[in-house]
Amino acid sequence: xxxxxxxxxxxxxxxxxxxxxxxxxxxxxxxxxxxxxxxxxxxxxxxxxxxxxxxxxxxxxxxxxxxxxxxxxxxxxxxxxxxxxxxxxxxxxxxxxxxxxxxxxxxxxxxxxxxxxxxxxxxxxxxxxxxxxxxxxxxxxxxxxxxxxxxxxxxxxxxxxxxxxxxxxxxxxxxxxxxxxxxxxxxx
Numbered sequence: 001x002x003x004x005x006x007x008x009x010x011x012x013x014x015x016x017x018x019x020x021x022x023x024x025x026x027x028x029x030x031x032x033x034x035x036x037x038x039x040x041x042x043x044x045x046x047x048x049x050x051x052x053x054x055x056x057x058x059x060x061x062x063x064x065x066x067x068x069x070x071x072x073x074x075x076x077x078x079x080x081x082x083x084x085x086x087x088x089x090x091x092x093x094x095x096x097x098x099x100x101x102x103x104x105x106x107x108x109x110x111x112x113x114x115x116x117x118x119x120x121x122x123x124x125x126x127x128x129x130x131x132x133x134x135x136x137x138x139x140x141x142x143x144x145x146x147x148x149x150x151x152x153x154x155x156x157x158x159x160x161x162x163x164x165x166x167x168x169x170x171x172x173x174x175x176x177x178x179x180x181x182x183x184x185x186x187x188x
Contacts, residue, residue: 046072048123048133050161052179055139063183064095064141067161070133071123076166079119079136083160086115089148090155090183095139109145122166142181152186 049072052065071077084092092115093108108115123134142157144150161175 045074048073048077048163050175050177052159052177054179054181057182060185061143061183062095062141063143063181064092064139065157065179065181067138067140067159069123069136069161069163071135072126072130072133073165074125074128075168076125077123077134078164078166079121079123080162080164080172081119082117082138082140082162084115084117084140085158085160086142087155088112089145090142091145092140092142092157095141125167142183144183150184150186152182152184154180154182156180 049068049070051068053068055062055064055066057063067082069077069079086092091105091108093104094117095104117138117140119138121136123136126133142155157179159177159179161177162172163175164172
């Protein structure tokens with residue numbers, strides 16, 4: 001049994017060397033990106049987080065969700081507005097513990113399609129490496145329109161959050177998400 005000749009060995013070694021070089025370059029690139037993210041975090045340049053948390057579903061109205069915004073950035077953040085797109089047989093209203101909640105429900109009952117909510121609040125920035133971010137929570141309630149079926153189901157509500165950093169050059173940004181809210185009692 002004969003082995004590869006000298007020229008064949010050099011080709012194999014060159015191919016293995018090329019593979020190792022490519023792997024090292026990919027690893028170095030991944031490490032550089034991680035170091036850049038860590039440096040940005042150390043300087044307080046971190047994107048805010050947005051998520052929705054469903055209210056407890058006890059099988060009766062109202063149903064809804066809480067929008068949670070966290071600002072880990074050193075710059076203040078302005079929340080401008082939240083738009084919730086709703087099916088025609090539902091209403092959505094902001095529940096912010098104000099005495100005019102009934103007025104909000106009535107306003108929601110006359111609105112069709114998208115439901116814009118002017119938030120216009122500022123979350124202060126935090127110092128780099130702060131132990132906790134600044135936070136903003138806002139509750140939204142969802143219910144059937146007066147003549148809608150009360151069948152038990154889960155609805156998808158697309159949400160668009162408009163925001164921007166206050167300091168520096170204003171650059172409006174949007175965050176999009178979909179929240180799945182269980183609604184209906186199943187009672188006819």
